[in-house]
Amino acid sequence: MVVMGVAGSGKTTIGEALALAIGAAYVDGDQLHPQANIAKMSAGIPLSDEDRWPWLAKVGETLRSGRETVIVGCSALKRVYRNFITESAGAPVLFIYLDGSRELISRRMRERTAHFMPASLLDSQFAALEPPEADENAVAVAIDAPLDEIVKSIIGKIRDLPRSADAP
Numbered sequence: 114m115v116v117m118g119v120a121g122s123g124k125t126t127i128g129e130a131l132a133l134a135i136g137a138a139y140v141d142g143d144q145l146h147p148q149a150n151i152a153k154m155s156a157g158i159p160l161s162d163e164d165r166w167p168w169l170a171k172v173g174e175t176l177r178s179g180r181e182t183v184i185v186g187c188s189a190l191k192r193v194y195r196n197f198i199t200e201s202a203g204a205p206v207l208f209i210y211l212d213g214s215r216e217l218i219s220r221r222m223r224e225r226t227a228h229f230m231p232a233s234l235l236d237s238q239f240a241a242l243e244p245p246e247a248d249e250n251a252v253a254v255a256i257d258a259p260l261d262e263i264v265k266s267i268i269g270k271i272r273d274l275p276r277s278a279d280a281p
Contacts, residue, residue: 118212121218122213124186124188139186140183142186142188145175166197169189191242210252211256252270252274
């Protein structure tokens with residue numbers, strides 16, 4: 114699974130809580146970025162697609178190498194990125210889209226400390242965002258509720274997904 118959304122949407126907080134609730138491993142996608150990407154973002158420079166491809170490949174590799182259920186926090190802003198992650202993972206990937214207003218996320222970004230992504234890049238994140246469409250393997254969850262409610266909502270949406278014939 115990939116917990117996805119723009120910077121400040123709660124990928125790490127929600128991803129860690131979801132992993133704990135379902136007995137999965139959580140990997141913060143920020144830890145998979147090359148240092149050059151972190152330096153660019155820290156300087157307020159948005160990443161280009163060329164900057165993102167090696168990082169997205171690492172996200173897919175991390176999902177593929179998991180021996181247990183793995184959840185990675187990754188913005189996965191564009192459909193082409195989500196397709197690439199799925200191809201790199203070599204298996205279906207469920208994307209959990211954290212859906213929130215620009216105002217809510219901007220406030221959260223201003224309140225957080227010790228993160229390399231400045232609030233000044235939020236506009237570029239929303240400009241690049243292509244929310245998952247109905248034909249993608251994704252669920253959307255509103256992030257304007259307490260953490261435990263968000264996690265319960267995600268678990269409920271996962272349970273409601275149709276199962277394939279070969280699923281346990």
